[in-house]
Amino acid sequence: MSSDMTLYWGSGSIPCWRVMICLVEKELSDYNSKLVSFEKKEQKSDEIMKINPRGQVPAFKHGNVVVNESMAICLYLENTFKNQGTQLLPDDPSQQALVLQRFMETQNIMDKAKALFFHRFRTKQEDWDQVYIGEKIKALAEELPLWENYLSQYGEGSFITGKDFTLADASLVPALAYLMRMKLPMKERFPCLASYYERVSDRPSVQSGWPPHWKDTPGYDYLKDV
Numbered sequence: 001m002s003s004d005m006t007l008y009w010g011s012g013s014i015p016c017w018r019v020m021i022c023l024v025e026k027e028l029s030d031y032n033s034k035l036v037s038f039e040k041k042e043q044k045s046d047e048i049m050k051i052n053p054r055g056q057v058p059a060f061k062h063g064n065v066v067v068n069e070s071m072a073i074c075l076y077l078e079n080t081f082k083n084q085g086t087q088l089l090p091d092d093p094s095q096q097a098l099v100l101q102r103f104m105e106t107q108n109i110m111d112k113a114k115a116l117f118f119h120r121f122r123t124k125q126e127d128w129d130q131v132y133i134g135e136k137i138k139a140l141a142e143e144l145p146l147w148e149n150y151l152s153q154y155g156e157g158s159f160i161t162g163k164d165f166t167l168a169d170a171s172l173v174p175a176l177a178y179l180m181r182m183k184l185p186m187k188e189r190f191p192c193l194a195s196y197y198e199r200v201s202d203r204p205s206v207q208s209g210w211p212p213h214w215k216d217t218p219g220y221d222y223l224k225d226v
């Protein structure tokens with residue numbers, strides 16, 4: 001039962017999206033969904049500050065249980081509803097270690113992409129620091145081949161840790177969507193990632209969390225040279 005769950009989320013937030021994917025995968029789709037406006041700074045409202053004193057989303061409540069860090073929420077959902085919906089964390093210790101490793105490792109993609117995005121987005125174009133931008137593009141250009149290589153070990157139709165969709169995929173797909181929104185030439189540069197992305201992004205859980213404002217806005221060409 002998920003009617004006693006509330007998720008505060010923001011459009012375009014990758015941490016929120018990974019939680020939304022897990023909620024749907026765990027058959028908990030009828031949670032109370034509260035979309036907050038970053039423009040209006042609603043994440044700093046009393047209602048959210050009471051739950052998450054950082055004034056950030058995701059902010060998540062299940063009955064009296066509060067968990068806010070997105071990866072902690074995903075793990076909480078999997079542990080609490082282990083036998084419901086998609087099993088997102090395998091029982092086998094070595095496979096579990098791999099899933100946890102890849103799940104946490106997706107943060108590397110986001111840290112590098114966000115550094116670039118926020119510098120360009122928040123700075124006037126005439127003040128862009130081209131050295132900094134060059135370093136961040138290089139960092140991403142070095143990060144993504146690792147993921148291309150992880151995927152290339154498995155056959156067509158696989159997920160990031162093998163034959164099953166797991167926590168690692170719930171975190172990787174939104175990160176790739178973020179790169180695509182910044183016009184990464186994924187198909188040309190990373191063919192395994194591109195075919196994975198095309199397939200997995202059609203999954204209903206992924207579609208359910210697609211940032212509403214992305215559907216009618218074009219994105220940014222910040223990664224076209226990676």
Ligand SMILES: N[C@@H](CCC(=O)N[C@@H](CS)C(=O)NCC(=O)O)C(=O)O
Pocket residue numbers: 010012013014015016038043055056057058068069070071
């Ligand atoms: N480590 C946190 C990051 C949360 C986070 O950075 N949330 C952003 C949206 S992606 C936010 O609420 N930003 C608004 C703010 O900081 O005021 C998680 O994974 O849940």
